[in-house]
Amino acid sequence: MQSLKALFRQPKSVFLLSFVQMWNRFSHYGMRALLVLFMLHALKFSTPFALGVYAVFCALVELGGVLGAYLAQKTFGLRRAILYGGWIVALGHLSLAMKWFFPGLALLIVGSSLFSTNITALIGEFYQPQDVRRQGGFTLFYMGINVGALLATILCGFLAENFGWEYGFGLAAAGMVLGNLALLKFRHLLSGKGETPEAPKKGLPLLLIGLGGFAILCMVGQSISLPLLPILAVGLGILIFRKLRKQNIPLKGLALSLVTLVLFFAAEEQIGSSLVVFTSEKTTHTLFGLPMATSSILSLNPIVIIFFGAIANALYLKIKNPSRRLAIPFLIVAGALALLSFSHMAIPILPLSSVMGVVALISFAELLVGPMLYTTCSEVSSAAKDPKVMGLVPIGFSLAALLGGTMSKFITATGYDLGFLVVAAMVTLFGIGLGGLQARIRQVTSA
Template sequence: MSSDAPVGARPPAGKTFFGHPRALSTLFLTEMWERFSFYGMRAILVLYLTAAVADGGLDLGESSANAVYGTYNAMVYLMALPGGWVADRLIGARRSVLWGGVVIAAGHYVMAIPTGWSVFAGMALIVLGTGLLKPNISTMVGDLYERDSPRRDAGFSIFYMGINLGAFIAPLITGFLGEKINWHLGFGAAAVGMTFGVLQYVLGRRNLGEAGARPADPLLGADRRRALTRVGVASVVVLAVLLVLLVAGWFTVDTVVNLLTVVTVLVTVGYFARILTDREISGTERSRMKAYVWLFLFAASFWLIYDQAGSVLNIFAADQTDRSVGGFTFPASWLQSVNPILIIIGAPLAAALWLKFGHRVSTPTKFAVGLVLNGLSFVLMAAAAQAAVGGDLVSPLWLVAVYAIQVAGELSLSPVGLSATTKLAPVKYASQMLGLWFLATAVGDAIGGQVARLAGTWSQPVYFLTFGLASVVLGLAAVMFTRQIRHLMAGIH
């Protein structure tokens, strides 16, 4: 099969959504509600973990809370890899998205139970559900376009706007309920959002045509039974390891966080090795995967810094910014809405920009721009932290400016990375490659959670300046290797 063939079965022509296939609207709204639930919970998670018991929190130290946050995010995206495999080999993308949404909703409802254990049990369910939903809904978006169509990046940018519409609304609701009334009520609001997402998806599935209806490479007969047996054995091994940790008295937050960080990195290395040594992929596909390794490393470095918005920067907002307006102190988590509202404004502009430039600006160049801008945001954050030295509360506009720079970087890298993943993917690994793209976020967040521990031991200005400059240098290095990476991409722009 030619690698330049359409990625999947496209829905029939008919009504359009912003000039794109009508099916994009169903996927847009499903992802919007899923992101509402995810970002709504995420906006208050670290604040809940660090809040005093008297205030309804868990009174976890900032260092451990930051690591838990980073590892939780990592697990959400790590599970996208098996989630893509389930879609590719067992049930197809469409049903994976449906069942993923149901499990995510269940997880948020569990988190709404007002006990300490419910939060960790709920997060485990959300991790499993998001692994099924997240990579496969993006694969279905890719199914709507030709592999190398210039409109493809524009379509993903519109889809990305849906993600951020949910992310904008969520902290305003869950943040107020969680910080001002009850943390678990905030988690419950996220559950309601995911329920809306599931209902909308079921009602709108008639728009999808054949997109995601069947597994790309289904397992049959003995192969299917053998694969399911291996999954069962792996599950038993995981449970056994957890039991050993519990019996030995090693089942602590820090132990689990450290273990999961190592697992995330090892899974990444193993999966790339598997694809690159697979004899069933063509030489062209292998070359493209080598290019993708570089894009993956750039993306992981980007998310290492970027996703600290919900941990280190969120705590900075709570403790070191003046949030009083007219006698009302607005929740710190409301500042988590700044990033997505800027993306909502910027996504259509980015979509139009990439369509205008076409293939004149390469994917590696866009990644390099994202890394440089991300680094500059932390350089500015170092100045904000310096202004807060001595206990002074600083204007929240510092954080607004930081998020504005990060948004410009995100629009250069993230939707473009989604599109590049579907274009560079070997046919055999279509849905799993979207899982691999989200694994870049997992690696960045897992390592970022460990890095964030340094925020409690280093001075804040030094912490932000060090990692900001490192990102700028990496971005400039990416520019130097653009020509080599484009050569490896073998005709994909």
């Protein structure tokens, strides 16, 4: 009971920002639950093209966060960046509802670039460096993310598949509008933090329009941008690493964490891509005799994170060997994908519960990877006293989305059985490789 009271003993601003983020994630995950299915069934895109667009979109949302953080620091300020980003996101969802597809995705990329990284940074401003409430505040923030994701994947998917796509995207837009209205109504709780550092420059609208245009070109030309965007992401990462190296900070542990992030979340990205397509084509679409929307499989991810976080944390702490901590999540994912492949070889049309089980296992493995990634990044960020360290996280996620897109296109192109088995074998090799580096990993993670 005391720990629960401590959890909720936070600045009022943290509750406000957690509420706003919950509705942003509601809108984001509601849209992502529909995106691949919308391209396949409403727009009649081919499967490779749809999966390529999905991967490029996810990568640009992450990469844009680096630019959004820079613009907030130099011109907008955190609060205005969040507010402007939220309104642009809402317009993006409405554009999708009206089938203005690529302009809608471009608006979502621009809006998310301004919103996502900056709301996390604004929460951090309400704590002193040694404030013991910080962890509890970010726990509430993370809870809000997953509550929003859970509600969205259920409600937006149900509306879209039973009443029409425009209702699903419209509900996603309504969620973002609600979050923004709350921020406007209760902005006094922010106590002036996150305000504009200087007058916004006149060229900013053109810059944002240019970003949207670049995003459209990348998505339409996904077959070209899918292999080229990693070069941009890696280049940004190298620039950040070079600046950090000048501060004589040990970066081996950070580099290892980022490689782990890219390789693991490339496989995890299959939840929203190849597994959605597989569910649409190769399952019964019923659970315990009740009809279920294809997008409902995505609701397992936040459910597992919300209800099994404590179990995963206990298991993570129990595994003392650093190499095993890194290897086990990969082996769980590999086992889940291999099991799905062998099951489909035996039963051409699988029960929906089989895919749900795979999603649940991958989501549980995610809980084992997350603590290591964010702990390492936050420790290096504190040591460097440089927020650019956290800019490496969206760069890592963008690379994961691009690699995941390549995986999903391979899975669907070569046949689900062979595709899932090959990806499972690759993920197994990643895990074994990390396990084989036991002594080196100990040296790196203790550096």
